Amino acid sequence: MSGGRPAPGRGPFAGAPAGGADGRDPTPANRLLSGHRAPRARGPLGLRLVTTVRLPLFPLNSVLFPGLVLPLNVFEERYRAMMRELLKTPDGEPRRFAVVAIRDGHEVAPSAPGLPDQTAQPERGPAAGFGSDPAKAFHAVGCIADAATVRERADGSFEVLATGTTRVRIGSVDASGAFLTAELEELPEEPGDEAGALAEGVLRAFRSYQKRLAGARERSLSTDAELPDEPSVVSYLVAAAAVLDTPTKQRLLQAPDTASRLRDELRLLRTETAVIRSLPSLPMTDLTRSPTSLN
Known part of the structure; x- marks a missing residue:
């Protein structure tokens, strides 16, 4: 988390x-x-x-x-x-x-x-x-x-x-x-190849992921929230918001460039969305809340 x-x-x-x-x-x-x-x-x-x-x-x-x-x-x-x-x-x-x-x-x-x-x-x-x-x-x-x-x-x-x-x-x-x-x-944030197109694909996959996740939790999802379109910002927001374990998030942080991070996220989002679709009762963590670290 x-x-x-x-x-x-x-x-x-x-x-x-x-x-x-x-x-x-x-x-x-x-x-x-x-x-x-x-x-x-x-x-x-x-x-x-x-x-x-x-x-x-x-x-x-x-x-x-x-x-x-x-x-x-x-x-x-x-x-x-x-x-x-x-x-x-x-x-x-x-x-x-x-x-x-x-x-x-x-x-x-x-x-x-x-x-x-x-x-x-x-x-x-x-x-x-x-x-x-x-x-x-x-x-x-x-x-x-x-x-x-x-x-x-x-x-x-x-x-x-x-x-x-x-x-x-x-x-x-x-x-x-x-x-x-x-x-x-x-570490500089290099864009990599085709970062813009990848960001668009990740945003579409992320919206689908959010909808599936909200459905699995039997709750509604606001669809009017504005999401960024700058590729590096998209890559960081999705990495932080997706329900992934710490090693996976760390891998995304360490990606050599924005495009590499977005490619990894696209694969992860598609996999996670498929899992949620097949297991609708799977308990997931609320994306809208995150714990305050005790230290």
């Missing part, structure tokens, strides 16, 4: 400015942890120069896509420390962190407050639950998130609302501080 959901009336799916939920430009470097960022440019031979940045790393049991909203309920101390640091970001600069799906580990440490596990050894520190080499616990590609809202509650926990902005490849992971940070390589 995706950790994000489409932002109603906000973000690129509704024609708002690209960037975070409040329209801020995610392009400037986040100077938060003495991070650095190389300018995106072309070398003398026309080769793309690699763009890197070091940001706080927030592992989750779900996949965040660019343009999707991510609500978080932050209560673990390592992530509280991260949010306190984000609040120090100068006005006008995006409060950025990277979200990565967990391959092998625990989103919430077994010893976290409120989640006692009598059989677990106490785990402390920024890498708790991720083993001695946390980089191996995560998938290779994640997504930068821009936190439009970071609100501290009376008990010290945080309510956070962020929006995915840019895909990144996870490099080295640093566990020496109060929370994890990672060296990240920003």
Whole structure:
């Protein structure tokens, strides 16, 4: 289940400015942890120069896509420390962190407050639950998130609302501080071949999928909702909205280009629609709701 959901009336799916939920430009470097960022440019031979940045790393049991909203309920101390640091970001600069799906580990440490596990050894520190080499616990590609809202509650926990902005490849992971940070390589979104035509086919398949899913759940489906037509936005919206497991969503996030992602989605939507048609009583997850991550 995706950790994000489409932002109603906000973000690129509704024609708002690209960037975070409040329209801020995610392009400037986040100077938060003495991070650095190389300018995106072309070398003398026309080769793309690699763009890197070091940001706080927030592992989750779900996949965040660019343009999707991510609500978080932050209560673990390592992530509280991260949010306190984000609040120090100068006005006008995006409060950025990277979200990565967990391959092998625990989103919430077994010893976290409120989640006692009598059989677990106490785990402390920024890498708790991720083993001695946390980089191996995560998938290779994640997504930068821009936190439009970071609100501290009376008990010290945080309510956070962020929006995915840019895909990144996870490099080295640093566990020496109060929370994890990672060296990240920003991944450009290349269109690929025939992305426009593929997007049209995916939208048709997605509407059919929605109708079948609504029928299986014995509920009505609004047909006047506007869907985007920009191929990359279509690919991310469908990847987030479809009922797929985390490895499949991760595969879609890591697709080499928009066209490849759309081709994969077209195949998946046709398969899922056929399954729903043959098993109308199959219990499915509500597309209109997604859980708030506990961390």
